[in-house]
Amino acid sequence: MPRRPVSNRVKVKQDEAFERYISDAKTDLATGKCLTIPEAAEMHRVAESTLRNRLKGKRSRQECRIGExxxxxxxxxxxxxxxxxxxxxxxxxxxxxxxxxxxxxxxxxxxxxxxxxxxxxxxxxxxxxxxxxxxxxRLDKQRAYADNPEILEDFYETLLIAIREHGIVAGNMYNMDEKGFLMGRSARVKVILRRGKKRNFKSQDGTRKLITVIEAVSAAGTTPPPMIIYQGEAQYAG
Missing domain, CATH: 1.10.10 (Arc Repressor Mutant, subunit A)
Known part of the structure; x- marks a missing residue:
């Protein structure tokens, strides 16, 4: 079975680990923890010839590539x-x-x-x-700024106080959401960010014209029909 090719990212991590082994071996030789080059090479799992070359001033592969x-x-x-x-x-x-x-x-x-x-x-x-x-x-700037745990916690504490104070029943509490569709604009875009990040949003100007779909559901489980809002062609005075 043929071996799977190693990605460039994996090669970089392997090179970084190897450079740490070389650095630790050189440190042990300098401090006297290891008395001979073969001893330091065996302890840190590097080739003796490579360690000798580095001690003579030979550069690593990464350093050689910098000029390219x-x-x-x-x-x-x-x-x-x-x-x-x-x-x-x-x-x-x-x-x-x-x-x-x-x-x-x-x-x-x-x-x-x-x-x-x-x-x-x-x-x-x-x-x-x-x-x-x-x-x-893409995520509107206002939503990106509101994605703050302290703001959300304060909102729900205030909401709970209002529900208890006014005796609001579940059938009169609705959660409403809207979904906007930017015409002629991709909803997803490729970006560069920190590795390992789970939620990937790119803030954008939230003032563009769009088609909006609004839906709602009550705390009791009832759902009114959704509403679709289109851009108006003209404004009439009535």
Whole structure:
């Protein structure tokens, strides 16, 4: 049975783990914990020849590839931090925005070819395993700002007080929701965000014109017919 190919992201993690083993072996030799190179190599599960070469100053594979990359690590790290901030604020960055920021760095290199390769984004993500590319659902800014546990807890405490104070019965309590359909605009878009994030929403301007469907259900389980609202063609004075 043929072996499954290893992804670039897995290779990066393996390289990072290997570099930690090399670093620990060099530290043990420097501090005297290991007295010989063979002893340090065996303890940290690295090849003796590789450890000897590193002690002589040979560079790692990652360091050798830096000269082939469009951006240096010092330039890529601010892009990653910028992506993190946008994701935390509820505005995960689209692929093109990340590429535009990278191109701004390339323009400062004063080189003739100021462009990114077609696989640059894939390799950028593989060099930064804590980032991921996913499809996300658009979410209005007002909803993104309201997605706060403290705000929700305060709302339901206030609601409970109102129900008890006015004796509101289940049949008179309705939960209403609406679903908007932006005409000619995709509901899902591919963005760059933190790896492992479960809920993927991209905030957007909530003032666009759309077709809206409104549905409601009471706490007693009754459901009135849904309402569909279309954009008006003209306004009549009556």
């Amino acid at each position: 990359q469009a951006l240096t690590p010092a330039e890529e790290n601010p892009i990653k931090e910028w992506v993190f901030k946008l994701d935390d604020w509820g505005f995960p960055s689209r692929h093109q925005y990340v590429k535009d920021m990278a191109l701004d760095f390339i323009k400062s290199h004063d080189i003739q070819s100021q462009k990114l390769g077609k696989n640059w984004m894939t390799r950028f993500l593989s060099r930064h395993p804590d980032l991921a590319s996913k499809f996300c659902t």
